[in-house]
Amino acid sequence: MNREALVDTILGDRTREIGGAGTAFAPANIALCKYWGKRNEELNLPVTSSLSVSLGSLGTHTTVEPAGQDAILFNGDVLPTNHPIAERLLKYIRLLCGGSTSGVSVETRNSIPTGAGLASSASGFAALVKALDQACGWNLAGRELTILARLGSGSATRSIYPGFVEWHRGSRDDGMDCYAEALDDQWPDLRLGVLTISAEQKRIGSTAGMKQTTTASPLYQAWPGKVAEDLPRLRTAIEQQDFQQLGETAESNALSMHATMIAAQPPVLYWLPESVGWMHRIWDARREGLPVYFTMDAGPNLKLLFLKEDESMVMRFAPDLTVVDLWEQTSCSRQGRPKT
Numbered sequence: 226m227n228r229e230a231l232v233d234t235i236l237g238d239r240t241r242e243i244g245g246a247g248t249a250f251a252p253a254n255i256a257l258c259k260y261w262g263k264r265n266e267e268l269n270l271p272v273t274s275s276l277s278v279s280l281g282s283l284g285t286h287t288t289v290e291p292a293g294q295d296a297i298l299f300n301g302d303v304l305p306t307n308h309p310i311a312e313r314l315l316k317y318i319r320l321l322c323g324g325s326t327s328g329v330s331v332e333t334r335n336s337i338p339t340g341a342g343l344a345s346s347a348s349g350f351a352a353l354v355k356a357l358d359q360a361c362g363w364n365l366a367g368r369e370l371t372i373l374a375r376l377g378s379g380s381a382t383r384s385i386y387p388g389f390v391e392w393h394r395g396s397r398d399d400g401m402d403c404y405a406e407a408l409d410d411q412w413p414d415l416r417l418g419v420l421t422i423s424a425e426q427k428r429i430g431s432t433a434g435m436k437q438t439t440t441a442s443p444l445y446q447a448w449p450g451k452v453a454e455d456l457p458r459l460r461t462a463i464e465q466q467d468f469q470q471l472g473e474t475a476e477s478n479a480l481s482m483h484a485t486m487i488a489a490q491p492p493v494l495y496w497l498p499e500s501v502g503w504m505h506r507i508w509d510a511r512r513e514g515l516p517v518y519f520t521m522d523a524g525p526n527l528k529l530l531f532l533k534e535d536e537s538m539v540m541r542f543a544p545d546l547t548v549v550d551l552w553e554q555t556s557c558s559r560q561g562r563p564k565t
């Protein structure tokens with residue numbers, strides 16, 4: 226099955242016309258158990274399931290509406306339609322709405338602080354598909370939105386929902402059983418802080434990094450087994466609000482993902498010397514009794530996990546940390562979760 230056929234299966238005989246304006250918000254998300262490796266590149270089907278937490282009101286606000294010609298406003302700047310970001314957004318809109326769509330205006334704004342080094346493609350595609358759902362009057366269920374968001378960027382599938390979200394790998398070739406689902410549990414005292422080491426564009430994007438690892442790392446074969454151990458540990462930690470188990474599992478999962486990359490030939494290494502310096506500082510702080518753990522994605526920045534009761538100690542330890550309120554929702558996202 227190709228992307229077009231998958232979109233046809235989901236949209237059925239619904240109109241592809243952008244009939245009016247649609248506005249939506251989607252949060253960014255950070256995986257506690259990572260997605261690393263695709264089993265199908267065309268449909269963005271992952272090798273393993275993954276589990277994330279969404280970043281409250283940090284994410285992307287997007288409005289789409291019909292227009293005489295294509296116009297993209299990105300964080301307040303007009304982008305030429307041949308800009309790589311504009312091209313990616315327009316290609317996705319044409320995939321969902323058909324090539325005959327005359328013109329579309331897209332206004333998209335990230336509430337993620339610039340320079341935080343947080344990826345915005347996940348919240349970007351999730352907000353875009355929700356905005357299109359409104360603009361075209363599709364009224365899709367949450368599960369269907371997560372499948373369509375996946376076609377924009379894999380991790381976007383988890384950004385459809387707030388809170389903890391599990392993305393099921395599924396086993397079907399057509400990807401119809403590969404979707405994301407929100408967990409019922411909330412953990413208001415859990416905190417995530419972003420430690421920005423560099424906000425520069427990374428040299429290897431996640432798609433290329435994944436491909437290099439799956440095809441050229443002897444350690445990649447151990448990765449699905451690691452995820453199979455970590456997912457149930459994380460689910461239990463979340464259910465029982467067992468912070469030590471959550472932190473240990475998330476940190477070890479991230480380090481294992483990076484180990485598979487480092488072992489690739491040629492290697493994929495996102496860490497900078499300061500990233501490693503901070504890892505040592507975090508391990509030292511833990512030995513001295515401060516319960517703080519980290520996770521890392523396809524970049525040099527660390528995301529710290531800790532509890533509300535330790536926030537002031539953690540801020541003394543890392544004064545430049547951007548702390549995220551994971552359960553704060555914007556007026557858009559509070560309008561309720563999509564139907565499942």
Ligand code: PMV
Binds near residue numbers: 344
């Ligand atoms: O969805 P992508 O292609 O940006 O890949 C995301 C990969 C990681 O951030 C490293 C892991 C994850 O699960 O988010």
